[in-house]
Amino acid sequence: MHPSSLRRLLTLCAPAALAALLAAAPLARAAEGEHPSVKRPFNLPPSAELGYSIKAKQRGISLNGSATVQWRAADGAYSIATESRVSLLGKILENRSEGSIDDYGLAPVLFYEKRFRKDPSHTTFKRDVKTITFSEGDDSYPIKGGEQDRTSIQWQLAAQARATPDKFKPGSEWAFFVAGRRDAEVWRFKVMKNEAVQIGTGEVNAVHLVKAPPPDAQGQQVDLWLAPSMDWYPVRVRFNDDDGDFVDQTLEKVVRK
16 A cells, blocks of 8 residues: 555656656665664554555646555564556556564565566565665665565554554654665654544544655655554555655555455
């Protein structure tokens, strides 16, 4: 849900904007000592298939589509498989996150992404040598515990909120080390407030969290809404670029497995 980023999705859907998107500054390497590795209680949401509607805007071009998320967690392992489609182009994004469940929660082993008309990328969490590596680039990062990828992070947050809902109060902050396609950085989510979100089955109350870009850098803002009454499933995710472009995903249905 994805959890694909705005630049990923809009690069696929709006080829005319490709040059501008590629000109954006890359993610910065996290400073030494900034890597958060904290064990917190977690309670994974039940396995389910979730369907989302997608609305996006790129340089005045409106895009509509849908995404499906297969979330599975059982027997010490998890998997998340996502497909995103838009009208005219069909499937434009496929990604997967899979791994084990350890003392920190989700412990990714592989993050896979296949973009429209692009070769797939792989981010590998080599837990035997405690290193994160990338098929796109030579960077590597140490594994200290609790690292996530850009797909698993939503579900890690949901699991921690399910376990300690009283701690997800406005003003609280949650930091994670998050790996993407070619590098990794610290993501800091701040709890804003509870809001009503209109989904396919009606209105639900949701906890609104925001990951803002670093104050000294251009970047993407991620807004995430988790619904306590629905096992803290992500009911809405919005990616905002600093130029006004966005991708907005809203939950339409959930089928528990």
